[in-house]
Amino acid sequence: MIHFECDYTQGAHPKIIEMLAETNMEQTTGYGEDGHCERARQMILEKCRNKDAYVQFLVGGTQANTTVIAAALRPWQGVISADTGHINVHETGAIEATGHKVIALSNKDGKIAAEQIDACCREHFSSGNAEHMVQPGMVYVSNPTEYGTLYTKAELEAIGKVCRKYDLILFVDGARMAYGLGAEGNDLTLADYAAISDVFYIGGTKAGALFGEAVVITDERLKKDFRYMIKRQGGMLAKGRLLGIQYEVLMEDDLYTELGRHANVLAAKIKEAFLRKGYESYMDSVTNQQFFILPLADLERLGEKYSYSFERNTDATHALVRFCTSWATTEEQVNELLSDVAAL
Amino acid sequence: MIHFECDYTQGAHPKIIEMLAETNMEQTTGYGEDGHCERARQMILEKCRNKDAYVQFLVGGTQANTTVIAAALRPWQGVISADTGHINVHETGAIEATGHKVIALSNKDGKIAAEQIDACCREHFSSGNAEHMVQPGMVYVSNPTEYGTLYTKAELEAIGKVCRKYDLILFVDGARMAYGLGAEGNDLTLADYAAISDVFYIGGTKAGALFGEAVVITDERLKKDFRYMIKRQGGMLAKGRLLGIQYEVLMEDDLYTELGRHANVLAAKIKEAFLRKGYESYMDSVTNQQFFILPLADLERLGEKYSYSFERNTDATHALVRFCTSWATTEEQVNELLSDVAAL
Amino acid sequence: MIHFECDYTQGAHPKIIEMLAETNMEQTTGYGEDGHCERARQMILEKCRNKDAYVQFLVGGTQANTTVIAAALRPWQGVISADTGHINVHETGAIEATGHKVIALSNKDGKIAAEQIDACCREHFSSGNAEHMVQPGMVYVSNPTEYGTLYTKAELEAIGKVCRKYDLILFVDGARMAYGLGAEGNDLTLADYAAISDVFYIGGTKAGALFGEAVVITDERLKKDFRYMIKRQGGMLAKGRLLGIQYEVLMEDDLYTELGRHANVLAAKIKEAFLRKGYESYMDSVTNQQFFILPLADLERLGEKYSYSFERNTDATHALVRFCTSWATTEEQVNELLSDVAAL
């Protein structure tokens, strides 16, 4: 079976494994206050061109989302998100578990627009009845989105402007940021994320690390006591250096972006193969996740050899599915899929 | 100013005030374990034709919703509701504050249908991915709805059937139940609510009491330790007898339904007046809340003399508004409005 | 049966009932934004000699404690309290339900001292390990305490000073403030509470109202959006005027303090009677709650005619019990008890 169902089916990039082995018997302080974390932090700050940003490393995406959102919001506030946003759909209510509503706006290509956020806030803050409704306190966007699409710099800046207008915190979920940074046509750098958003993270789990998300905070209010919040949410890793070590490797020579680019190139080939067969792309993704609406009969045939991610039936004979490449996907694996698709 | 903005602009039905004065210097046990509460409970159980149901009195609707929902759900479960449901829109995230997601389904006439609930559960429980999503654990319906419309007995029974299929708890928010019981065409009795749902409440605040909601629990699992939950949620009234006394009055000679009927008759007159002028009803309500889309110019004129509830602008020159009658609205007040509407 | 088990066995002071009846058919805006609430607010602010304080009315004590504490604390913070504090013992985990730990310090006479708070904070903030522990964010004191004892002005000022030192919010639970204001030897006025604490409340439920607690906020940070928090916690009373009306009566001619004084005088007589018999006072209360350690045999005899509050067995033949007077206790009731105690 060749796995295309997600971007975390293997371990880590070999350089990471190597580095973990090399450093294994070093004795270090715990909880992310060791030299490896410190060095990884400096490398990230440099790429962000922001010496005052505050970097903390967490283990996983849901943990990062929950910790950041619950640290930022006051009890009566909610977080605005696309209805397709990971926090709204695939986190088993982890945000609500911290006492906050996800205010879902309808997505277009997996994204929300500045105008929608503005309308939502205008309606709330102009209502005589506002205190009977959840107060918007934050905007959450994933980039790349859950459907592989990308925000442009102009779009993100427009959202940032609305956020400042209503005193909302702008949070970018970068679980798959590597694939965004490495995408054709992408115009957002780490320095842009640091300049436009109040907090964002550089995802490792889905981009070559064993696990790990580097949270970068630029908003002063969020920095203070953030480590208390990590511990309270159960996210303080005892051997924190494991996270530092991995980011040292990923940040070196921009390996991180390189891994994303590798996966995107292979994903584009898969997309092309399906489109050439006349199949429909669900959303026009330029990154490593490709969604197609395919006949069930074809899916059954492909399923004998390839695993993919089943989303839902779209009608009696078709289903929406996802094919995913990663830093670890090989040219050979993709070529095999290409010829099998061509033969459908 | 004549108030039509809601159904709680006055104090309580005069008989309640009288009874509070009469019983004022009685010494009783606190926390709802006195003789008045006991008697009110028996009156309610009789009307529900269910001697084993468990009745507890709470002060307000948001408190009742929060206490019931958080007592019933396991941490990873959510509550299915119409997107227009009070818990989804107008409780400042009180449900999420207890750690649970409101799973909002699109409403039709303020209602959700058994088929929608079935589809939502089927999708969830058949997913290979279920544990990454909030598990449906309860269905919440308001009757009358937030828009004054009514579920029929057949509709509610169909929902109950789906609930049993997926082991969901069915909860009916009866904040305005008086207006439902007293509506033309209504075919649901208190005994029906007790038979079909697992828990519901008979709202007092909006139907002639100073405050108060009588929660009726028929599901065995919910009865045990429910009073701990009331206290934990801050809802245990020290002088609990105040609630018992009010329900004694409301249940006597079916005053409760009578008050609802009174308001509905007056609301129907208002509806007729607006329709006769060619204005549009937003939803076809048969109870005390009537929603209209009206020209802003007319609203301004009416607003000099009458208060109503502004919902939102529907276009540049129109707005959605609510006119509300209550047990306390007089024929004179309505007649004055009728002639002013006719003169628009 | 004559009730001495608590101070909320009757309805409300007759003047309150009268005023509720008089105002019953007035039409007012809901949610505490009516003229009665406004007037009651002004009366309170005047007594507090603080025109900028912010007053909101809530229904009960647990609700007030939960709403204030959860509004004030950040997620990783806890509230320091005497181990005998109401929030630590008798609220079924309502504070923890909002996600916060109660940091219990050992009490002396139901009170905690500035030095204890200082030591607790010093230990926390000087620890290299601080982020692994709950951060103190607030100090909660009840005055009178749960055992009827009183803080002096000097004691409360000392606590206030420590709070400013560590940036803690000082919160005074005044559920029984009437009995404090009316106590012999008390040197704390409402103006003092407003000057020393950041937030406190003037309890009505246990002092002559049907229900109600007037929360007075002087800390700017707590004022903003506090009403969202009330709604979120299920504490927004639809007919908010009921609270305003009651406080108008209680504040008029200082009826509130007068009711407290009445109860204290009667409680002192009961105390004297027990002490004269050679029984032991558990704590030296000067207010309406009196705790004694009594032989079980005597308790049984008294129990035939009087209800009291059983706290716990202290040894095989004795128990700790509470006798409580209130604004409604009569001279006759107390005299009857006095002669029965004398006859033991």
Place this chain on the structure above:
Amino acid sequence: MIHFECDYTQGAHPKIIEMLAETNMEQTTGYGEDGHCERARQMILEKCRNKDAYVQFLVGGTQANTTVIAAALRPWQGVISADTGHINVHETGAIEATGHKVIALSNKDGKIAAEQIDACCREHFSSGNAEHMVQPGMVYVSNPTEYGTLYTKAELEAIGKVCRKYDLILFVDGARMAYGLGAEGNDLTLADYAAISDVFYIGGTKAGALFGEAVVITDERLKKDFRYMIKRQGGMLAKGRLLGIQYEVLMEDDLYTELGRHANVLAAKIKEAFLRKGYESYMDSVTNQQFFILPLADLERLGEKYSYSFERNTDATHALVRFCTSWATTEEQVNELLSDVAAL
């Protein structure tokens, strides 16, 4: 600097690093449903002599405690713990963050006794006032305790008996279980833990793994939907196989217990050295954590070469400190310390 401040200063046992490298490019299913996790599960069940137990792997201890406790308790319930328990002291309120009170009982040698739990429950359940207090729902014990001491099998069985009497869930925090299993005089096996408790975990983080805690559930009620709870708490590791792989190594040839024994032997030597110098042991630990009360002057000297864990000053010239060995501590490191202690 030689580190004795905790048992997680290095990476993982070399066999774990080796196995991670070997398996790195395998493609597997995510979220702990792969073959490695399955095999590790079987190895654990065998050692537990319980084929029906349910095993899930989590990343860290606070996460494990929070997930288990919040999954087990109803909202109004609390968890009984020693006042020295990790959940009461060192988790930044993570338990309270899920809405539950930690009911702290005074410890003796870091432990609580069956009689204390019985008394606490008896007082609660016999109170007429029970619903105003948090209901005990679970007992939490750490073994080894936070001070390195051990429960005997008889002690744990006695606690288990009280738990069944009051329908409490018994939860054993085994973060340092390796050091307990490998301790001289220990009479508790994994099979005993499985037989006596309802849920416990076998800690990896502090015993040779990079990270990881294997939660073993024997209570039927806790098994259902437990994975939803893991995800909701942010604890679902995408590359779950990392946990399975590590436990395969630790369970093989009982490496796990062997690592604990190694550390205990070295810790005993350190203890002996300090006692021989006339210093005081704080608690009589038989495992890898040793607590001493030492003169500040001596600590300063030792501190130049060794790191230890500072707990608190005990008087003006002494402090309580911890020296900790681990699977990775070497004979040489300990011998160096021994001669430096002898030379004090």
